[in-house]
Amino acid sequence: MRLFVAVCPPAEAVDHLSAQIAGLRIGAAAAAGINVRLADPAHVHLTLAFLGDVEEARLVEVESALGLAAEWFRDGRDASPRLSLGGGGRFGRDRFTVLWVDVRGEVEALATLARLVRSRLRHARLPHDEKPFRAHLTVARPGDRLDRADIEADRATLDGYQGPDWPATELLLVRSHLGPRPRYDRLAAWPL
Template identity: 75%
Template sequence: MRLFVAVNPPAAAIDHLGAQVTRLRVTAASAAGVNVRLAGPAQLHVTVSFLGDVEAARLVEVESALGSAAQHLHDGRHAVPRLSLGGGGRFGQGRSTVLWVGLRGEVEALHVLAGLVRSRLRQARLPYDARPLRPHLTVARPADRMDPADIEADRADLDDYRGPEWQVTELLLMRSQLDPRGSRYDRLAAWPL
């Protein structure tokens, strides 16, 4: 199973972002039939830690590690993050171009949560991507199907975007299933924060 740990913005934040995304060039290109992939509202999430392929037999260990991380956040020494979506960016170039919106607010508290998750995964000898957390929410995958100037204009528009504030309420274990039309995400477990 291909697994990751995430937090989800609430519906109001997703709807607010959606209104901004409808004004982007990537959305117009999609409506015109250009094969760009827009992230659907149900797919929007912030990855806290990517585990990659994990044997199904180890799912209980993963759940135990994440439950421990969530419980540790409740010990009073760590704040539950209050965040907002805002700022734009882009990863990759050519076929791997991804357009994203960043996070503002108590981002350091999100880094603490990610550190707790990774610590518990490491203690359980479970796999995870050790690269530094770059909190973002993927908006679209225009790849090389759009003029780079249009992608840059969308990035600049997202850079000016400021969404409503929200508090992280749960930690999610998600399964990613790769599909030629785009990845599909299934919620496997959740822990309240």
């Protein structure tokens, strides 16, 4: 099973961002039929940890580790962290270009949650990506199918974007299915 751990913005925040993206050059390119690989609004998420392929027999261990991380996180807080989507950036170059929107608000609380999740996974000797956590939400993977100047113009426009404020209320364990139409299955959730 291919697994990751995430926090998902609510529909209102996703709709607000989707309206912004529709007005970008990348949105116009998608509307014109260019495969700029816009993120599906139904699947947008903030990845806290990517586990990759995990044997199904270890699912109980994964859930136990995540349950402990969520519990420890809640013990140190009075309320769910408040976040918003705003600003923008770009990873990679040429074929590997990714356009993303930044996360604002109580980002340090989100980073603390990511550290707790990774710590519990490590303690349980479960696989996970060790890349440094960078709170972001992928908007599109245009690669080299859109002119670099257009991508840079969209990134600059996203710098001025500020979405609505929302509480991160749950930690999710998600199974992903790769393919031309990726699918995500929510396996478990814990309150924050």
